[in-house]
Amino acid sequence: MKIQDECSICLFRQIERFLDGKNPHILQAIESAIKKIDMQDSPPKSAIKIYDILKDSLKCNDPYYEIKQDSMILAKQIAQTINPNNLQEAIKAAVIGNAIDYGSQNQDNIHDAIEKTMSEDFAINHISNFKETLNKAESLLFIADNAGENYFDEILLRFIKQHYSIKITYLVRGKPIINDLVMSDVENHKSLFDICEVKSSGVPSPGFIYDLANEDSKRHFMQDSIIIAKGMGNFECLESTKDKRLFLLFKIKCNVVSGFLNQNLNKLIFLNNY
Numbered sequence: 001m002k003i004q005d006e007c008s009i010c011l012f013r014q015i016e017r018f019l020d021g022k023n024p025h026i027l028q029a030i031e032s033a034i035k036k037i038d039m040q041d042s043p044p045k046s047a048i049k050i051y052d053i054l055k056d057s058l059k060c061n062d063p064y065y066e067i068k069q070d071s072m073i074l075a076k077q078i079a080q081t082i083n084p085n086n087l088q089e090a091i092k093a094a095v096i097g098n099a100i101d102y103g104s105q106n107q108d109n110i111h112d113a114i115e116k117t118m119s120e121d122f123a124i125n126h127i128s129n130f131k132e133t134l135n136k137a138e139s140l141l142f143i144a145d146n147a148g149e150n151y152f153d154e155i156l157l158r159f160i161k162q163h164y165s166i167k168i169t170y171l172v173r174g175k176p177i178i179n180d181l182v183m184s185d186v187e188n189h190k191s192l193f194d195i196c197e198v199k200s201s202g203v204p205s206p207g208f209i210y211d212l213a214n215e216d217s218k219r220h221f222m223q224d225s226i227i228i229a230k231g232m233g234n235f236e237c238l239e240s241t242k243d244k245r246l247f248l249l250f251k252i253k254c255n256v257v258s259g260f261l262n263q264n265l266n267k268l269i270f271l272n273n274y
Contacts, residue, residue, distance in 0.1 A: 001236045004256050007043040008034050011050055014178070018054075018063065026057040043256075044207030044233045051177050062176035068147035068185055075100070075148030078114065082155055088127055090159035091249065092118055095268055097152030098145060098231055099251045123252075123267035130226075130247055130272065134160070137225035139167045143201070143208045144181045145231030145250075153230065154192050161195045168196035169220050174203045174213075180233070207233030210241075232257055235269075244274040 015030050033053055037046045055061055062068075075097060084090040096117045134140075140160065144153060157168055170192065172181040183200050186192060202214030208229060210221060221227065227246045229238050235248045235257065248271045252258050258265050 001042055001239050001257075001260065003037060003039055003041055003043045003046050006254070006256050007046070008037055010254065011043070011047060015050070015054055023057065026054065029053055029057065042207065042209070042236050044205040044237050045209055047177065048205050055176075062182075064147075064176070064179045068179050068181075071146070071148035071179065072151070072185065072189075075151045079151035079155060082114070082152075084155060084159055087131065087159065087163075089118070090156045091127065091130075091270060092268075094149075094152050094156035094230065095249055095251060095270075097149030098249075099268075100148070117268070120268060122270050123263045124261070124269045124271050126247065126270055126272035129244075130270070133226050133245065134164055134166070137164070137166055139169070139220075139224040139226075141169050141171065141220045141224040141227045142196070143171045143227065143229040143234050144173075145234060146179050147181050147185050149230065150181055150186055150189055150192060154189075154195070157192075158195050166225075169224065170196045170198045171201040171208070171217055171220070172198065173206070174200050177204060177206050180206045205233075205237070207231075207235075207237035209237050235271075239273065242274050244272065246273045247271065248273050 012031060012034055016027060019027055030050060030053055033050055054063060082093045084093050096114055099117045100113050142153060142157060144150060160166060161168060172183055172186060176182050186198055192198060199216065201208060201217040203209055203212050205212060210218060213221070225245065228249055229246065230249050232250050232253055235250055238246065238248065248269065250269055252261065252263055252265055252267050252269060255265065261269070
């Protein structure tokens with residue numbers, strides 16, 4: 001999916017919110033770099049250079065570290081309250097992680113978001129295809145998204161592990177970018193390591209770009225029986241990859257993706273991308 005003007009504005013506003021009125025010279029450098037973005041690239045690929053400027057300017061390899069840690073503490077507490085009774089509910093539990101606003105300090109808002117998501121139907125739901133593929137699968141590749149979502153991902157992956165004989169690999173980003181998961185974020189999530197092999201994809205972008213992945217991740221992507229890619233960044237990178245093994249799981253959070261899929265904002269998507 002190629003970047004649109006609206007995506008460039010979104011990139012700028014993300015960093016503007018993060019800086020919160022501080023370091024205006026960094027924002028000026030970001031604005032200048034955004035004007036030079038290659039409009040043939042995907043939004044996540046464009047984000048690499050922009051967030052490298054932020055990291056270099058702040059002399060900090062992981063500017064969102066504290067935000068990620070806070071998100072994971074909250075997500076762990078919430079995820080412990082969710083017990084799916086079937087595969088559909090387990091998939092819903094995973095997408096809850098993509099739907100929650102971890103910045104909200106209002107517990108009622110968070111619990112309302114959980115209840116709404118669990119009761120909401122998917123706008124696109126290819127669970128029948130997923131079950132059919134899962135029944136024959138020997139290996140599953142899960143491409144992760146943001147910090148905190150790992151605890152909700154575990155709910156789905158644990159359900160699958162309990163009901164299917166399958167090897168699971170869980171891929172995180174290759175280096176810090178925005179609030180995406182990297183290996184250091186999940187090293188204390190011991191129960192995740194109990195049910196799957198956790199690896200770095202090598203990818204430096206907030207979405208899985210095959211050409212930027214390490215060789216091990218490329219092998220998994222080409223050979224594993226089934227692939228779940230979580231979050232909009234992974235959708236933006238993989239929507240052009242037509243493969244019956246590939247399932248894209250996310251909530252629509254922007255007008256560009258909404259228009260691309262011809263679906264309303266905030267809708268839940270579980271798309272078999274072939």
